Amino acid sequence: VQRQGKTPRRPPPKKPSNNQKDPVGVYCRARPLGEEDEECCIEVISNTTIQLHAPDGLKANRNGEFKETQYSFKKVFGIKTTQMELFEYVAKPLVEDLIHCKNGLLFTYGVTGSGKTYTMTGSPGQGGLLPRSLDMIFNSISPYQAKRYVFKPDDKNGMEVQNQVDALLDRQKRESQTSVPKTPTTRRFDPEFADMISPEEACKASGVDEDSSYSVFVSYIEIYNNYIYDLLEETPFDPIKPKWNGAGTPLRNNIEFIPPQSKILREDQNHNMYVAGCTEVEVKSTEEAFEVFWRGQKKRRIANTQLNRESSRSHSVFIIKLAQAPLDADGDNVLQDKSQVNVSQLCLVDLAGSERTSRTRAEGSRLREAGNINQSLMTLRTCIEVLRENQMCGTNKMVPYRDSKVTHLFKNYFDGEGKVRMVVCVNPKADDYEETLLVMRFAEMTQEVEVARPVDRPICGFAAGRRQRNQAFKEELTRRLEDRGGPVDGDSPTVLNQLLQSFPPLPPCEISGPNDNVTLPRLIEALEKRHKVRQMMVEEYNKTANMLKSVLQEQDSNLLSKENFIQEQRGRLGEKDKMIQNQKNEIDRLEKKSKMLEYKIDILQKTTNIYEEDKRSLQQELESREQRLQREMSEKRRMESRMQGIVTDAKLKWEKECERRVNAKQLEMQNKLWVKDEKLKQLKAIVTEGKTENQQPKRPSREKDKVPAKRSASPSPVPTGPPVRPLHRRSHSAGGERWVDHKPTTNVDLDTVLQPNIPNAIKVNAPNEKALSKCDKYVLTHQEVASDGEIQTKLIKGEVFKTRGGGQAVQFTDIETLKQENPLAASRKRRSSETGPDGEPMEGNWTDVETRCSVALEMRAGSNLGPGYQHHGYPKRRKP
Numbered sequence: 001v002q003r004q005g006k007t008p009r010r011p012p013p014k015k016p017s018n019n020q021k022d023p024v025g026v027y028c029r030a031r032p033l034g035e036e037d038e039e040c041c042i043e044v045i046s047n048t049t050i051q052l053h054a055p056d057g058l059k060a061n062r063n064g065e066f067k068e069t070q071y072s073f074k075k076v077f078g079i080k081t082t083q084m085e086l087f088e089y090v091a092k093p094l095v096e097d098l099i100h101c102k103n104g105l106l107f108t109y110g111v112t113g114s115g116k117t118y119t120m121t122g123s124p125g126q127g128g129l130l131p132r133s134l135d136m137i138f139n140s141i142s143p144y145q146a147k148r149y150v151f152k153p154d155d156k157n158g159m160e161v162q163n164q165v166d167a168l169l170d171r172q173k174r175e176s177q178t179s180v181p182k183t184p185t186t187r188r189f190d191p192e193f194a195d196m197i198s199p200e201e202a203c204k205a206s207g208v209d210e211d212s213s214y215s216v217f218v219s220y221i222e223i224y225n226n227y228i229y230d231l232l233e234e235t236p237f238d239p240i241k242p243k244w245n246g247a248g249t250p251l252r253n254n255i256e257f258i259p260p261q262s263k264i265l266r267e268d269q270n271h272n273m274y275v276a277g278c279t280e281v282e283v284k285s286t287e288e289a290f291e292v293f294w295r296g297q298k299k300r301r302i303a304n305t306q307l308n309r310e311s312s313r314s315h316s317v318f319i320i321k322l323a324q325a326p327l328d329a330d331g332d333n334v335l336q337d338k339s340q341v342n343v344s345q346l347c348l349v350d351l352a353g354s355e356r357t358s359r360t361r362a363e364g365s366r367l368r369e370a371g372n373i374n375q376s377l378m379t380l381r382t383c384i385e386v387l388r389e390n391q392m393c394g395t396n397k398m399v400p401y402r403d404s405k406v407t408h409l410f411k412n413y414f415d416g417e418g419k420v421r422m423v424v425c426v427n428p429k430a431d432d433y434e435e436t437l438l439v440m441r442f443a444e445m446t447q448e449v450e451v452a453r454p455v456d457r458p459i460c461g462f463a464a465g466r467r468q469r470n471q472a473f474k475e476e477l478t479r480r481l482e483d484r485g486g487p488v489d490g491d492s493p494t495v496l497n498q499l500l501q502s503f504p505p506l507p508p509c510e511i512s513g514p515n516d517n518v519t520l521p522r523l524i525e526a527l528e529k530r531h532k533v534r535q536m537m538v539e540e541y542n543k544t545a546n547m548l549k550s551v552l553q554e555q556d557s558n559l560l561s562k563e564n565f566i567q568e569q570r571g572r573l574g575e576k577d578k579m580i581q582n583q584k585n586e587i588d589r590l591e592k593k594s595k596m597l598e599y600k601i602d603i604l605q606k607t608t609n610i611y612e613e614d615k616r617s618l619q620q621e622l623e624s625r626e627q628r629l630q631r632e633m634s635e636k637r638r639m640e641s642r643m644q645g646i647v648t649d650a651k652l653k654w655e656k657e658c659e660r661r662v663n664a665k666q667l668e669m670q671n672k673l674w675v676k677d678e679k680l681k682q683l684k685a686i687v688t689e690g691k692t693e694n695q696q697p698k699r700p701s702r703e704k705d706k707v708p709a710k711r712s713a714s715p716s717p718v719p720t721g722p723p724v725r726p727l728h729r730r731s732h733s734a735g736g737e738r739w740v741d742h743k744p745t746t747n748v749d750l751d752t753v754l755q756p757n758i759p760n761a762i763k764v765n766a767p768n769e770k771a772l773s774k775c776d777k778y779v780l781t782h783q784e785v786a787s788d789g790e791i792q793t794k795l796i797k798g799e800v801f802k803t804r805g806g807g808q809a810v811q812f813t814d815i816e817t818l819k820q821e822n823p824l825a826a827s828r829k830r831r832s833s834e835t836g837p838d839g840e841p842m843e844g845n846w847t848d849v850e851t852r853c854s855v856a857l858e859m860r861a862g863s864n865l866g867p868g869y870q871h872h873g874y875p876k877r878r879k880p
Contacts, residue, residue, distance in 0.1 A: 025074050025421040026447040027090055031115035032079040033428055041436070042428035044078045045070065052437060055430030071440045073424070073447065083126050084201050086119065090421060091129045094346055095136045096205045098322050101342040102454045103418025105349070105410055109443070110425035111435045112312045112353025119425055120350045127196035129423075130293065130318055130348050135197050135286045137216060137322065139204040144467075146213040147171070148282060150334055151323040151341070153217065157266075157274035159323045159341045161334055196290070209324070211466045213334045217280045217321040218289050220296035223405050224314035226376060227262040229303075231296035231316075232279040260303065265408055272412045280321065293318060312353040315376070315406055320346045327466050347410065351377070354439055379404035381442050387414060387449045416452030480545055644746065649785050738775040740800070742767055747783050748791065752820065756781065756795060772800050772808035792819035 028050055030042055043051045053068040077086055094104035106129065108116040122128030127135075149170035154160050162170070220231040266276040283289040296318075304310065325334050325341045354377050379400060386399045401411040413420050424443040426436050507522050739761040758779065762771050772778065780796040798812035 020453045021450040022419065022453050023448065023450050024446050025090075025419070026424060026443050027075050027077065027086075027421070028071075028073045028424045028426065028443065029077040029081065029086065029115065029119060030079055030426050030428055031118075039430040040428040041430045041433045042426055044076055047076055048072055048074070050076050050426075050440075052433070052440060055433055069437070069440070071444050073443065083119075083122055083128055083132070086423075087129055087132045090423060091133050092136065092203070094419060094421065095133050095140075096207075097419060097454075098137070098320070098344050098346045099140055099205045099208060101324065101344045103344055103413065104346045105413040105418060105420045106347065107349050107351055107420075107422040108425060109351050109422055110354065110439055111427055111432045114353075114425040114427040114432070114436075116350055116353070116423075116425045119423055120348060122196055124196065125198070131196045131286070131290055132201075133320065133346065133348070134289045136203050136205065137320065138286045138289075139202055140208050141214040141216075141322075142285075144208065144210060144212065144214050145284060146215050146325075146334055148174070148215075148284065150213070151215040151217075151282070151325070153280045155277075157268035157272060157343075158338075159343050160338055161325055161336055161341060163336065164333065197286075209326075210468070212324045212326050214322060214324045215282060216284075216289065217282050217323065218292055219275075219278050219280045219319045219321075220293060221263070221275055221278060221317050221319070222300060222314050223317065223376070223409075224309070226405055228265070228275055228405055228409075229260040230263055230275070230278050231260075231299050232281060232292065233260065234279075259307070265405065272417065273409050275409070289320075315352050316350045317409070318348045320348070322346075327470075329466065332470050347413075349406075349410075351406075354435060376404040376406050379407050381445075383407045383411075383414070384442070384446050384449055388445060391450055392448070414449070414451060416454065418454055420451050422446060477545070477548075645785065652784060737777050738762070739777040739779055740764060740767065740771050740775045742778065742780045744781070747781060750791065750793070750820070752818075754818070756793075756818070767810075769808055772810070776800055778810045786819060788821075790820050790822075792817055794818075 030044060030050070033040060039055050041053055041055050043053070045051050049070055049072050051068060051070045075089055077089075091106060094106060097104055108120050110116050118128065120128050120130055122131060147167055149167040150162055150164075152160050152162050152170075222229045222231055263275050263277055265273050267273055281292050283292060300314075300316070321343055322345070323341060323343050325337075327333065328335045382403075383399050383401060386397050389395055390397055390399075399411070399414075401407045412418075422443065424439060426432075426439065506526055507519075509519065509523055511519050737760075739758050741758050741761040741763045743763060743765065745765050761779075762775060764771050767778070776799065778798045778800050780794075780798075782794045782796060783791055784794070786792045795816040795818070796812055797814045797816070798810040800808055800810055803809050
């Protein structure tokens with residue numbers, strides 16, 4: 001069953017088979033002792049053998065004898081070897097292979113302080129392998145270099161060829177950027193690194209393809225703690241922001257240090273490893289390339305200083321890429337075909353010092369970093385051991401390239417992508433004996449590994465000598481233009497003749513016999529065609545020459561005017577420089593002022609934030625208190641309304657009870673008075689003896705039919721006689737009468753369907769004489785709690801009349817009651833017809849004599865009782 005969900009690995013491109021292998025070239029170089037009286041543990045026996053002997057006080061075996069070991073290398077360089085001799089043997093073959101489209105890898109390996117950096121870089125007057133390799137490259141390809149930006153990296157470990165227009169635009173863009181340094185015409189280095197190579201020691205490669213165009217790209221990376229950093233990457237900085245280092249102190253020269261970002265390794269389409277996003281700088285001279293190298297060195301030193309680390313604990317890799325492509329058929333421009341571009345590279349690696357962590361005396365993070373460096377070197381040794389075992393024993397073990405960034409980056413070289421060479425640097429002092437012994441064992445084992453020899457890459461099939469013919473054509477054209485239209489000599493060996501000679505060959509000229517009528521006509525026809533082509537080319541050449549002559553004359557005049565303009569602009573530029581300097585001084589002053597203002601703004605901002613926080617807390621507290629006060633006020637109003645209802649109910653209850661008792665007492669007194677009257681009448685009858693008629697006396701009626709007198713809204717004067725009340729009639733709201741609608745403010749809105757509506761009425765909250773004088777009728781809306789707990793509304797109506805004193809009085813004539821009832825609730829009233837359990841009628845509110853009498857007394861004509869009492873003599877009218 002085939003597994004799903006995993007993309008199969010793309011097979012690598014087929015490489016031309018090559019069974020020839022070369023061993024890794026390992027060279028050994030011994031540095032001189034620091035002091036003459038120091039003990040030495042190394043002795044150079046021959047130009048290929050070196051011997052190590054244990055120093056005094058160190059027994060190498062159990063017998064107490066000193067153990068001496070010898071190691072053989074491809075070549076051993078003593079303390080008197082010059083940098084030039086070392087370059088001739090080690091690096092020069094790699095540079096020649098680079099120019100011939102082959103890759104190369106060069107290591108320097110050894111204990112810290114053994115001279116690795118001196119071997120790779122050198123010192124003033126004694127240039128190392130790196131500057132000499134750059135010098136040889138540019139000495140070899142300098143006449144054949146392409147213009148800048150003709151070759152452009154594609155960010156995928158490859159190169160693209162740009163046309164002349166795009167390259168020109170990129171060059172103009174570069175010239176407009178002042179931050180990009182141009183190629184210096186003279187050597188302008190720091191005095192510490194000036195004159196690395198003397199002119200007498202300059203060398204160049206042989207066999208350079210003149211029909212190709214070249215460009216050199218350099219990159220510089222550092223591998224520290226198994227992380228890759230780009231030393232040529234531009235890091236922007238803020239000129240206003242204060243610059244501080246990790247320890248809290250300001251940096252020197254006001255340059256902010258930004259920690260570099262680590263890079264990752266990727267694999268290109270040819271399965272070669274490269275550093276993704278690494279800066280590749282195109283250089284056109286040895287001076288420019290070396291300047292880029294020292295720029296990376298300075299950045300590396302700053303990083304080591306700011307991060308408090310040692311430079312010997314990191315690997316530095318300087319990569320030189322050489323892009324070359326053939327010229328087109330005309331020999332003038334680079335062939336616009338990416339498949340014809342060959343990119344070869346030379347990697348110069350300065351490995352970190354190999355030493356035990358116990359000797360470094362490192363602690364904490366330093367100890368872990370030293371362990372990581374030793375781990376990367378140990379991985380390199382492991383890869384070499386596995387390669388040697390696979391080659392010698394025929395095994396196929398997996399080489400652990402991915403365990404370290406160093407081995408993973410250069411794994412293609414050990415797989416046959418180029419030559420590999422190593423320079424083992426040793427320090428003869430006795431203190432480094434044990435570490436030197438380990439280095440020698442690893443170096444001797446490394447040279448037993450064989451690497452496949454790189455094959456020659458195919459070149460294009462154009463004819464050789466294209467560049468020379470193009471150069472000869474330009475020289476001839478220049479000469480003819482200088483002669484200003486001289487005659488064209490057909491017999492002279494001109495460029496046109498050379499062009500005619502490059503035409504296709506003539507047809508066969510051999511005559512087979514006297515009857516051959518084909519060969520001569522064919523030859524004549526070919527010659528006529530060649531002659532016509534030559535005439536056309538001569539005419540075109542003359543036209544072009546004349547046109548070019550006029551163009552050159554015009555360019556001369558333009559050049560003269562531009563030179564004058566440049567002189568004027570230079571004068572203006574000097575003035576602008578002064579203005580710029582003044583503006584820079586002003587900017588510095590404003591920057592200082594801006595920093596001070598920013599500091600004050602920060603303080604004010606913090607104070608404002610504190611005040612705003614206090615304001616928000618106080619507002620929240622105020623809102624909570626307002627909400628609580630509002631709740632308390634609503635609760636208070638609710639309690640007031642409730643207490644007012646309770647007081648009103650209690651008041652009405654006691655008023656009714658008092659009225660009932662008063663009525664009962666009045667009835668009792670009337671009964672007594674009637675008895676006395678009857679006795680007086682009998683006594684009178686006896687005395688007079690004139691009256692013989694026996695009449696039955698009548699008891700006083702309940703005065704049910706008499707009209708009860710209502711209390712007036714204003715104090716009523718003592719009437720001369722009770723007004724005659726008209727007969728009872730239904731209330732009417734229509735007509736020309738005007739009403740005073742008295743609605744107290746304590747009334748509650750019941751939201752019932754039927755609402756009292758009195759048109760042509762004056763609505764008041766309290767009765768006044770002005771309102772009563774304008775109206776004929778008066779109505780009072782009174783609310784109270786019924787016995788069943790519901791609120792009932794009474795409309796107490798009356799008539800308004802004038803009093804003798806000129807005021808207004810109200811006589812109440814009618815009461816309407818509006819009440820809501822629950823149809824499911826049982827009625828609490830008992831009628832007079834209700835009977836008890838024994839069948840006898842029960843005494844209710846309307847069956848006792850005292851209640852009936854009180855009702856009769858309450859509603860008698862001329863009564864001054866108010867409308868707030870519950871009982872009255874007239875039947876109540878209810879509205880649905």
